[in-house]
Amino acid sequence: MPELAPNTINTFSPVVALALGRVVHVRAQFGFHTVVVPSRYGGTLRIRFEDPGMRDLQVATPDGRTLAARGESSLAVPVPPGDEGRGTYLVLVDAGGAHYAIRADYTEIAFAWEASGRPLVPWNFWYFPFAPKDPELSAWAGSELQPLAKYERAFGVEGAVDWERTNHSEFARQRKDWEGHCHGAAMASVLFETPPEEGLEYAGVRFSCEELKLLATEVCARHGKLELVWHPPQDVVGTQLPSDDPVTFGGSALLGRLIEVVFAGIRDAGQPLLMDLRDESGPEDGDVTGKWNHVVYRYRATYSQDDVGDRNLMTCVLELFANADTLESDRSSSGLPARVEQVDGKPVFDTRGHRQRTLHLKFRMRFDDHGRIMVGASDNRWLWVRQGSMNTFPPRYAFFVRGIESTPTSPDDGNPLVALADVDQLFVRRQLNPMRARMGAPEGAAADVHELVAGARTEGEA
């Protein structure tokens, strides 16, 4: 039994702290609890009972809200981004019975945004359009797709097909450069609106959706503008397979910087990030020099607290969601983007039937008292990085996609015979979020997100 001294002050805390991600068993009919939300990036705090029974639950938030659930098994609390959202949440349980088991979980879900306030969802693509051995050089071997031949016909251009054969066709075996087009396709997937699923007709030539994607890919490889925000030295990042050794993932400062870029870039600034995510298909694709460029357009971060007494040190599983790149049996790429549906006027991601690529990163991270990542903290460290069931290494590149320049940004890249002005006839350019802060998002947009995550309507939590 705890000991007290007579005739002097004794201090006693009847409050039991809840560590994120852990169950606490309480032998009492009621309880006061605290739970700390460490970061400033916003999300959902969910308090729930782990044993059967319905209880009354009240939660008071740092920004002065009080939420109540009567006779429920859980309560979801929206956590707004910024200083007002992070901090200590107070919990009062009226259990009714003699004991209860309770846990708290915190999840952040962040989206990239378009200038209009809509969530930005890049379209999917197949990034080796000329890799299959097809003498006709039609993209996606065996199909009827002929994007460059059709382009020549529609716009009266000559040589586009031959240029591609000479420079990027694996079949020709005389190519001058790598046939992969992922970097251009990734940029195109956010810089242009998704082409119509049924395609479109221009100057009497019918383009399919997939053919249009290739044309946008060519001009973005040449005219797209990127801003590098993350690129550590290769020898610090380490090699790929097989590894479950966090040492190979480099120092804590690198980890902190990468996570800061992801959190601040997507959540705070609403920007998509063009990153290289490795493939899980095997050692050949695991070549460290290979890049599989994708646009990461949202993430989900789930926190757990290692020690309830160390409120700012968290273990985090970060899931990066990117557009997919799978060649389907119908020779199309993996379809239109993850669909954004409207439910009660609010956007809901629904990727059922639509492929996407996901990278999982698990790490330990220290935050400061304002909820910011402490980039240089000595106890930051990687735990693992996986795609599917395979260990891999973290992205070595991250770019902000800044737009399209009329003067080529990469004169040696992309098919120079595919003109930007022509492609603009076929596409609608997407209006990107001009790096405005999250709180400066269009009126109602932030509220939509918080209601969205509070309702756990994303596909990942459904």
Next chain:
Amino acid sequence: MATIHTLVAGDWIDGLARRYGIGSVAEIWDHARNAELRALRSTPDLLMVGDRIFIPDASRSRCRLATGRRHVVQVSRSRAVLRLRLPDLGPMIDAFGPVAYELRAGDHTSRGTLTRGDEVVEVPLSASTRHAELKLRGVVVQRFDIGGLGPVSEPRGALARLQNLGLLGDPAQGVGEGVADPLVCALQRFQRSRGLPVTGALDDVTQAALVASYGA
């Protein structure tokens, strides 16, 4: 008869004085044969289980009283009290409203409602009282032993304070990574919470901060 008493759980100085028929705590504490103990413990209210204390012979006071008259004899005896501060309830009161409390120690009970800024409760202590019980909102939240807290410089005394402050490691809540000793883990938590160097050592600075946080 004078004796050496070894403290066990629930012993405290007022209770010992009562049990051995000593008129005041000072008669025990200030006795020359307790000089060594006084050097170790700054106050008789912070003795620890295992401490050995000299109990002198029971003192007797004589006074002459005339017959045929009525006399009022007043015996001077210290009034002991158990005082409990509950600062963590402050934010809870702000958020969820005042909290009904009841603090019971032996035959004495103190009850009322805790409001913001008034999170201290106390109850008189009889010398024979060894245990206390705190209820909040009508529910027992904790039972305590009276006495035995010990000085902060002793690991056991520090651990008892850290436990009362809610900083003792609970395996289900995670104890510091690689730290098997609950005291070291709790000290690290305390040091981190107070912005001190996180060493897990019970050094002078940590002791002073712990006394300031706990109140004794």
